[in-house]
Amino acid sequence: MAGTGRHAVHRTMVLVDVERFSAPDRTLRHQQGTRAGLYEVVGQALAAAGVPWDACHHEDRGDGLFVLVPPEFPKAPLVEVLPEALARAVRGHNTTSPGAARVRLRLAVHAVEVAFDEHGVTSSSLTAAFRLVDAPPLKKALADSPGVLAMIVSRVVFDEVVRHCATLDPATFRPVQASTKEFREPAWIALPDHPFPPDPAVLDRQPADSEPPDPASGGQAAPSAPATDDAGVTGVSGPRAVAITGGVHGSGTGITIGAATGDHLTFGAPPPGGPEGPR
Known part of the structure; x- marks a missing residue:
């Protein structure tokens, strides 16, 4: 790789990590077979996306590797073609490998x-x-x-590439908040070989306000309470939050809140005539 001096240059990053690489049943011999297979399947997937291995900068990470793709290669094939090709190559590797050398992968594109x-x-x-x-x-x-592969893309890749792909349905992605150590950024997750059901509604949801995908609901983020109900009560979140779903009655020093269970909670002195005031 030719030097670029002190100036930063643009690259598309493809990072692949082996799930449970240090599992107790994965001996050194299995780890070596896993690593050899990892380089083979990543090389195959890059070739399918039209990116020669030798054109990229790549570094080893023990239980994974990362590849920096030069800017002359378009990004779209790296999210349209590479993930499915990678999953296909992994399945091929697994069919010819002993159990402890079989792999499932996490893929990040940024x-x-x-x-x-x-x-x-x-x-x-x-x-x-x-x-x-x-x-x-x-x-x-x-x-x-x-499946054998889960992919995460940064917000910039989702907004600038995934949303505009011709052969990839962005509605099969799910917004999440990626938080690790001091890092906290919105991102999008997809399962290339076992996609989430298409849900166009997720495209209007901001990742920063999203929960992790819930497989029990088809990978959709867990629903959250509306910010304000019909009575104008604003919801509050947090470990000591109280969700109010009933109506609000009275005014001044006596305000009664009717809960969804039929119970009532009065703040201050109740107005004359009972919890709901004069009748």
Whole structure:
């Protein structure tokens, strides 16, 4: 890789990590077979997306690897073609490998600015990509999936690439908040070989306000209470929050709240005539 001096340059980052690489039943021999298979399947998936392995900068991470794709290669195939090709290659690897050498993968795609030096590459965006592939919502999505691959893309990749793809349905992605260590950023998760049901409503939801995908509801984020109900009561969230679903009656020093159970809670002195005031 030719040096780029002190200036940051743009690259698309493809980061792949093996689920449970250090599992007790995965001996050193199995780990070596897993790593050899990992490089093979990633190379196959990049080739399917039209990206030659030798054109990229790549570094090993023990239980995974990352690839920096030069800007002359379009990003769309990296989310349209590469994930399905990677899942297909993983299934092929697993059919010819012993159980402890079989793999399932987490995949992150991010568009980053990086600076090269004599030791490799660095940037805050590169660190963010590593946080994405380690995000708990992505790990949970893969653990709950019958497939072999879970993918997470950064918000910039989703907004600038996924939303505009011709052969990929963005409604099969789910918005999440990726929080790892000091990192907290919105992102989008998909299961390439076992997709979430298409849900156009998720495209209007901001990832920052979203919960992790709930497999029991087809991967949709858990519903949240409306901010304001018909009576104008604003919902409050938090560990000590109280959700009010009934009506509000009275005014001044006596305000009665009718709960959905039929019970009532009065703040201050109740107005004359009972909890609902004069009749």
